[in-house]
Amino acid sequence: MEGSKLPKPSGLRPPQIKATKPLAEIKFNRMLSNVAAQVSKPPINLRRSKSVTDIRMLMEKPRLLSKVTNKVQSTRPQTSKIAPKRKAEKPSEEVKPKIVKQAKIPDWDYKGRYNQLREKHIVLNEEHKKQISKLQMLEDVEQKYNLIQDQHNALEKKCKTLSDSNKALSNGNTHLNSKLSELQTNLSIRTKEYEELKENFDEILAKDKINSEKIEKLYEQNNFLSSTLGELKKEFNHLKDEHEKLDVDHTILKAKSNKLLTENETLSRNLDMETRNNMNLSNSITNLKQDVYNGEVLRRRLHNLIQDLKGNIRVFCRVRPPINLEEQERLQCLINYLDEKSLEIRKSRESISTTSGKPTDIRAEFSFDKVFEPGSSQEEIFEDLSQLVQSALDGYDICVFAYGQTGSGKTYTMQGGESLNEAAGWVYEVKASFLEIYNETVRDLLNPNCAQNLEIRYNEGKGTTVTNLTIQSINSADELKNWMMIAQQNRAVAATDFNEHSSRSHAVTKIYLHGQNNEAKVFYTGSINLVDLAGSESAKTSANERLIETKNINKSLSTLGSVMLALYNKEKHVPYRNSKLTYLLQSSLGGNSKTLMVVNIAPFEECYAESINSLRFAAKVKEVKMSAKRNKAITK
Numbered sequence: 001m002e003g004s005k006l007p008k009p010s011g012l013r014p015p016q017i018k019a020t021k022p023l024a025e026i027k028f029n030r031m032l033s034n035v036a037a038q039v040s041k042p043p044i045n046l047r048r049s050k051s052v053t054d055i056r057m058l059m060e061k062p063r064l065l066s067k068v069t070n071k072v073q074s075t076r077p078q079t080s081k082i083a084p085k086r087k088a089e090k091p092s093e094e095v096k097p098k099i100v101k102q103a104k105i106p107d108w109d110y111k112g113r114y115n116q117l118r119e120k121h122i123v124l125n126e127e128h129k130k131q132i133s134k135l136q137m138l139e140d141v142e143q144k145y146n147l148i149q150d151q152h153n154a155l156e157k158k159c160k161t162l163s164d165s166n167k168a169l170s171n172g173n174t175h176l177n178s179k180l181s182e183l184q185t186n187l188s189i190r191t192k193e194y195e196e197l198k199e200n201f202d203e204i205l206a207k208d209k210i211n212s213e214k215i216e217k218l219y220e221q222n223n224f225l226s227s228t229l230g231e232l233k234k235e236f237n238h239l240k241d242e243h244e245k246l247d248v249d250h251t252i253l254k255a256k257s258n259k260l261l262t263e264n265e266t267l268s269r270n271l272d273m274e275t276r277n278n279m280n281l282s283n284s285i286t287n288l289k290q291d292v293y294n295g296e297v298l299r300r301r302l303h304n305l306i307q308d309l310k311g312n313i314r315v316f317c318r319v320r321p322p323i324n325l326e327e328q329e330r331l332q333c334l335i336n337y338l339d340e341k342s343l344e345i346r347k348s349r350e351s352i353s354t355t356s357g358k359p360t361d362i363r364a365e366f367s368f369d370k371v372f373e374p375g376s377s378q379e380e381i382f383e384d385l386s387q388l389v390q391s392a393l394d395g396y397d398i399c400v401f402a403y404g405q406t407g408s409g410k411t412y413t414m415q416g417g418e419s420l421n422e423a424a425g426w427v428y429e430v431k432a433s434f435l436e437i438y439n440e441t442v443r444d445l446l447n448p449n450c451a452q453n454l455e456i457r458y459n460e461g462k463g464t465t466v467t468n469l470t471i472q473s474i475n476s477a478d479e480l481k482n483w484m485m486i487a488q489q490n491r492a493v494a495a496t497d498f499n500e501h502s503s504r505s506h507a508v509t510k511i512y513l514h515g516q517n518n519e520a521k522v523f524y525t526g527s528i529n530l531v532d533l534a535g536s537e538s539a540k541t542s543a544n545e546r547l548i549e550t551k552n553i554n555k556s557l558s559t560l561g562s563v564m565l566a567l568y569n570k571e572k573h574v575p576y577r578n579s580k581l582t583y584l585l586q587s588s589l590g591g592n593s594k595t596l597m598v599v600n601i602a603p604f605e606e607c608y609a610e611s612i613n614s615l616r617f618a619a620k621v622k623e624v625k626m627s628a629k630r631n632k633a634i635t636k
């Protein structure tokens with residue numbers, strides 16, 4: 001400053017200047033060294049001094065400031081709104097005066113030296129100005145520094161406070177840590193407990209689900225039961241009403257009951273008497289039943305005795321009537337029915353000799369067990385036949401033959417009905433078989449197309465049987481008739497000169513009877529053979545093509561006669577085996593049977609010869625006597 005006020009050099013020789021450093025420079029240097037010494041000293045109160053030495057310090061301020069700022073920042077929370085620190089300013093190098101080394105001017109050259117100094121002065125003057133402005137700036141900085149220092153102090157205080165709080169927090173933290181570990185332990189225990197509880201809870205949930213389902217079902221049941229209960233309540237009310245009514249009735253009935261009880265006691269006494277009477281009656285019934293059975297046994301014995309007395313072979317004669325106008329116009333024999341057992345037969349009047357006036361034909365008289373006139377009915381025939389049926393029911397084998405020439409009425413007679421005796425505690429099981437013998441061959445009339453062989457077998461104990469023969473159970477007379485019709489339709493039918501539908505075979509209907517008396521615990525087995533014989537006309541009257549049939553028929557019929565005769569003569573050998581018919585009927589023609597022969601004759605004169613033959617044959621049969629033995633009664 002002083003330099004700027006230096007006087008202008010005169011034209012004189014410049015004063016001698018010692019070769020020492022200029023004064024300003026020396027001062028300046030001194031100042032700098034002071035500043036340096038101050039800086040190295042311990043901190044000072046910056047406010048106290050505003051000297052140039054302090055300037056040096058001030059130059060150092062940014063560094064201190066930055067240190068303080070850094071400390072404050074490290075203690076201060078990040079959210080502090082303090083303005084960002086200013087960039088520390090390095091001590092400017094421009095402070096040092098830039099002295100250009102110049103060529104050494106000789107001491108004597110004052111002017112030169114003056115100029116040189118002048119230049120230096122100018123430079124230093126400028127430098128001074130700069131330093132002044134910088135000083136000004138430093139003063140500002142100082143103010144700021146003071147402000148910052150205050151802030152720093154405040155911050156330090158705060159920092160201390162914070163440190164204290166930090167310590168307190170640290171202590172708290174330790175406490176909290178111990179608490180935390182405690183809590184963690186608790187937490188693990190609680191977690192375990194929680195897991196257990198969770199498991200329990202899950203179990204409970206599962207149970208709850210099941211229970212919910214059960215509850216739903218129970219709800220449904222409850223609803224159903226509620227509705228049922230409602231209905232039951234209604235019913236209950238209804239029943240209650242009825243119960244009340246019944247109560248009333250009950251009272252009335254009780255009164256009646258008491259009355260009846262009294263009556264009952266009286267009746268009870270009477271009943272005891274009745275029971276005693278009933279027991280007496282029951283005993284009487286048992287005795288009577290026994291009497292009935294004994295009477296039945298006696299009746300059977302007597303019946304059989306009568307049948308025996310009548311003869312085991314009985315012969316009926318039946319004369320059939322002309323059945324239509326044409327037959328009525330035909331010439332007829334003269335038949336006199338002498339009584340119910342005999343008849344006389346002869347040719348019509350036209351046969352009487354015109355010369356002698358005496359009949360030219362043979363006059364014949366026959367006696368039988370019964371003679372049935374043309375007007376007699378099936379019922380009349382059956383009335384007599386039924387005695388034999390009764391014998392069959394009593395355990396005898398019965399054989400009923402219808403003998404006679406073709407068209408004489410054999411089949412008609414055999415088709416008569418029958419009734420079964422179910423009286424006196426007897427129950428009968430009836431079966432039937434139907435067969436025919438045609439040209440010595442046996443055929444099942446219920447199974448005419450049967451391919452199997454039907455063979456007749458005779459067994460001494462069992463009687464005669466036919467292999468593969470159909471034996472049909474019969475439940476009523478109508479059923480039997482029905483089967484008989486079927487069998488009749490299946491018979492071999494062939495036309496003959498005498499009867500268009502004449503049968504050319506022997507038909508045997510066998511009815512098997514099994515009688516059982518459950519009270520007496522006995523049963524009998526008997527049978528009825530209804531034999532519809534083939535026509536008995538002689539061979540000469542038959543058509544040629546039927547000759548073989550006729551021969552077979554006549555052979556079997558003559559064998560039948562021979563068998564009868566042998567039985568009549570009590571011959572040892574009876575020729576049953578000579579024909580299928582006699583072989584089949586062996587057990588029914590022998591000693592253990594009762595036989596009825598119905599000889600049928602036609603009333604026509606042209607049949608006279610055959611009628612005489614038939615009547616003679618029947619008369620012979622009538623002579624045969626047999627002693628029939630009843631099948632043994634089997635007691636259960």
Ligand SMILES: Nc1ncnc2c1ncn2[C@@H]1O[C@H](COP(=O)(O)OP(=O)(O)OP(=O)(O)O)[C@@H](O)[C@H]1O
Nearest residue numbers: 320405406407408409410411412499502503534535
């Ligand atoms: N007592 C009777 N009353 C009424 N009609 C009868 C009587 N007997 C037989 N007839 C009738 O005479 C006819 C011949 O009778 P039926 O066929 O019974 O003879 P048949 O001797 O059995 O002959 P065949 O040997 O050819 O079998 C039949 O039309 C039958 O109805």
